[in-house]
Amino acid sequence: MPKNTKGIRKYQQIQHANRTMFIWVAVASALVGAALVLSFTLFGQIMFKQKVIGEKNTTVQTLKKNNEVVTDLNDNIRLLESNQALGETPQPEDSKALAVILDALPSQANSSALGASLQQKLLNVPGVTVESLNVTPIAGVENSGEDTTADSSAGDNTISFQFSVSVKSGEGSLLKQVLQNLEKSIRAINVQSVEVQTSSEKITMNVKAAAYYQPEATIELSTKAVQP
Incomplete structure (x- = not known):
């Protein structure tokens, strides 16, 4: 035990x-x-x-x-x-010289306003008949009921346009005045091609050109969430 x-x-x-x-x-x-x-x-x-x-x-x-x-x-x-050159550029009263830059390079495409300016001012020369005027809206930037639009994917901010004007035979100097108006315009315009056709009754000038715009830059403070 x-x-x-x-x-x-x-x-x-x-x-x-x-x-x-x-x-x-x-x-x-x-x-x-x-x-x-x-x-x-x-x-x-x-x-x-x-x-x-x-x-x-x-x-x-x-x-x-x-x-x-x-x-x-x-x-x-x-x-x-x-700047003397900006100061001598025609501009509205009580406006600063920097406003000329904004007018020359708008912040929006606004092709309709460009077309109105061409028709009412730049191409409005006594004795000159505007046969046709076509300003191509920017696809993805402007809304248009037309089928023809320019692609803005290239990023060059270009508005293409073309027009045809005519004068009576023997008044070709008026066509030169049209080109001078484009040259003197405060808006930056690049004339890409000029074609002149003559007949016994009139002289016709076909022009292809482009204007430009620069979208405004937005500066703002932002917040960023840092994930663990």
Whole structure:
């Protein structure tokens, strides 16, 4: 009996030791797992903060560069305002010289306004008959009920147009006046081709040309969400 009692006690002690060891192993595993999770969380937060700091530094550098060019920009504007050529260009009263630049290179295509200007001013020469005038709208920029539109994908901001004018035979100098009007126009116009046809009764001039516009630049502050 004493031997059996000793054996039982040893068995119980071994079982108790195993349970104690299991508990300690489980606790240690839980602590290690929690430490790993905490480490990954802290590492992620550190990397996220570094990313935010990097974006802030980029913003600061951009603002510094913008501030550095403000003085040069103001100097260039003052030079343009005092430019003699701009000052001598015909313009409405009480308007600044810089307005000439805006008139020469509008911020919108507005091909209908260009067509009206051609018909009412540039081609409106006494003795000259406008046979035809076609200003091609810009596809994707202007809405037009016509099928013919110019593609703006080239990015050159060009408005193509063509017209045909005629004068009586012997009055060819009037056609020269039309070309001079295009040359003197405040609007930037590039005459691409000129074709003159003569007959016993009249002289006809066919012209293909292009005008230009420059979309306005938008400057605004924006926000950027930095993802972890």
